[in-house]
Amino acid sequence: MSDPESPALLSNRPRDDSRRMLHRAVDLGLDFTSGELRDNLVLRHATVGELIDRLAGPIPHAGTSDDQLMDSLAEIASWSISQADPRYLAFPDTGDSIAALTADIVATFLNQNLIAFDRSAPAASVIEAQLIIWLRELIGYKAAPLTAYQGLASLGGMWTSGGNMSNHIAIAAALAHTYPEVRHSGLRAIPEQPVILLAGGVEHFSYLAAAQALGLGTDGLLWADATPDFTSDPASIAGLLASPPSGKRIFMVVGVAGNCRTTGIDDLQALADLCAQHGVWFHVDACHGGSLLFSEKLKVQLAGIERADSVALDPHKGLFVSYPSSYALFRDPAVLGPFARYPDRATDPDCLDLGLITPFYGSRGFESLKLWALMKHQGTDGIGRLVEARQATYQRMVDLLERTGSFRLLGTSDFYRCAFVFLPDQVAHALQEAYSRPELHGAVRALVSRYTAAFADRLYRSGTVVFDLFALQDLADRIGLGTTAKYQVMGMCVGHPQIPDDIERGIERAILDHSRELTAAMLTDAHALLTTAAPPDSGAAADVTGPAGW
Structure with a gap:
């Protein structure tokens, strides 16, 4: 049974009760981001089946107490991955702006529906329209100030x-x-x-x-x-x-x-x-x-x-x-005009019903408050400094990858992401003979892919470092076996402006430890390849893929 002293709705609870519960939720979030709930790992790895066994259950007919609910939320958090952890190097989606997190909490309380201005989202509609104008200015588009608003068809975003x-x-x-007739007659x-x-x-x-x-x-x-x-x-x-x-x-x-x-x-x-x-x-x-x-x-x-x-x-x-x-x-802001539900209202300066001119969307929340808050809090100059610091951190992490001697980079960029395979220097040296024998090229590619996937998989399951894993052509022929075939590759993406020195050293240690474990096995398979052209399956294949693989 649910606790009779803990009513379901905010309006029916004592304010201090609600404050305590919400404070506990914020503390839970902070404990998650700090690593305390994750055993100080990027994630506590579990398989699909293991998490189904742990978290699934029958539909609840009777409720639980506040304490039991918080315990359940903590359990979910403890099995979640932290993209805000600096050891998470698969994607840049850190989501750790304090201004944006604060705004997200506020937006949830406000519960505005951005489909319309009247009766739904008066202030929120203005904030989102202002944010769209700011973004247009950053791109370099013409953008009149919101005080000169001429209707939905003038927003352009x-x-x-x-x-x-x-x-x-x-x-x-x-x-x-390009084809205005499609609106009425379709693609035919x-x-x-x-x-x-x-x-x-x-x-x-x-x-x-x-x-x-x-x-x-x-x-x-x-x-x-x-x-x-x-x-x-x-x-x-x-x-x-x-x-x-x-x-x-x-x-x-x-x-x-x-x-x-x-x-x-x-x-x-x-x-x-x-x-x-x-x-x-x-x-x-x-x-x-x-x-x-x-x-x-x-x-x-x-x-x-x-x-x-x-x-x-x-x-x-x-x-x-x-x-x-x-x-x-x-x-050209006018290109959204054909999607207006009521075309005459799209040019009405007294109408700010955003839902009238947003294809695919009807009711939706005040998600735009997060970016607005970040820009308000840091300004474009402050955000620019964060972006520049992240670039410097990324370059330092590329240097880390290269000095381990464990990888061959396929694609480099002066932006925040690179792609690479697991190919230790001593393995590459052992495979030199195979490079001159075209009949072995396919086997070498398979060997590199298999161990790349295995390396990424071991790191991921250990919870110490997370790289992305996906398929990619070697367009620059960095491996030396042609540009058409795809390899399983890892991706490193740095989302953080700074990675503390001790964490960077820990990342390097984890890479070197796992590299040592796999290099000996890969050398054995490389030597077998040169004599049999059919390297044995060492069980190194992985069943984990990341976002870029989509």
């Missing part, structure tokens, strides 16, 4: 739940802009097949998902080449724009400002020139690279982003804001 949805909405806007009204042009090997999964969901189909993606730096090749894109396949019309080109595997940044100016020359919509996926906009020193890497017709930003990647936080922004 919207909050979304993630880069996946921001890219979906940008594609939908580009399609509606289009005489040719509309296609999106993007580089293969560096793309995010959302483009394939969007093509399938929006009715373009898998054939609605046209693939250009990527460079050895894991960026879109302007020459390949130029060739396809000049001579697209018969029956296809390119309506969007995707430029990537920080891909999800190596954070390589495209030559956005070159892509913008090509799109202008051919009259094609230019979309920049800056879900990773958008944080550089806050740094006067680093934003030069994004030169040309202001010429994009649309931009996707993900503050929950690289801007220290918790999930969900993403934005789709448009150079």
Whole structure:
């Protein structure tokens, strides 16, 4: 039975009772981020089956007391992974801005519905509109002050739940802009097949998902080449724009400002020139690279982003804001007009009902308060300093990887992410003969992939260090076995502006310890490969993959 002294609703509880319980929740969160609830590990590893056995149960018909509920929440936290831990090096989503966390608590209490201004979210609608204008200014778009607000069609942006949805909405806007008839007659009204042009090997999964969901189909993606730096090749894109396949019309080109595997940044100016020359919509996926906009020193890497017709930003990647936080922004604010539920209200300066002009969304919460609070608290200058400090920390961690002698980097970037395989120097030396025997190349690739996955898996299960794990082509031929085959690779992504020296030393110790354990076995398999061309399965395969593998 639930505790009769602990009513379910806030309005029916004594204020001091509610304060105590909520203070306990904050303490639980702080104990989680400090590591106390996680045994000072990045995570306490458990399998799917083990966690189902531990956490699943029948539907509760009788409730529990406050204390029992808090115990259950602590149990959930103790088996959760901490992306705010500096040893978590798989993705940059630290979510540890104190201003954003505070705003998240406040937003939950406010419980505003951003679908409408009246009766739903008066102040919240103004805050979100102001934030959209700030983001437009950072990109370099024209942005009138909110005091000159001319209606929803003048905003030119919207909050979304993630880069996946921001890219979906940008594609939908580009399609509606290029083919206005689609709004009434659907895709069947289009005489040719509309296609999106993007580089293969560096793309995010959302483009394939969007093509399938929006009715373009898998054939609605046209693939250009990527460079050895894991960026879109302007020459390949130029060739396809000049001579697209018969029956296809390119309506969007995707430029990537920080891909999800190596954070390589495209030559956005070159892509913008090509799109202008051919009259094609230019979309920049800056879900990773958008944080550089806050740094006067680093934003030069994004030169040309202001010429994009649309931009996707993900503050929950690289801007220290918790999930969900993403934005789709448009150079011409009017392109969202076709999605207005009531077109006449889109130009009404007295209407700030954001839900009237946000495709795919109806009711939604006040998630935008988190980024607004971060910007209010730190200012663009303060955020820029954090971003610059993170870059310096990233370079130091790349140096750490290289001095261990355990890895071969496939893709490097001066941004916050790199990709690498487990290939200790002594193993690489032992395999030199195999490099000159093409019939062994496939076996060598399999060996490197298997031990890379095993290394990442051992670290992950130990809870001491977490790298990402995904498949990637060796486009620069850093391993020396060609550029077409994919390897299992690890990714290191630094989300923190600082990693304390003692933690950095602990990361290096963990890497060296696990490297020693696997290097001897890998050498044995390498020698067997040279004589049998069929290395034995040492049980090194992993069943863990990370976000970039999507």
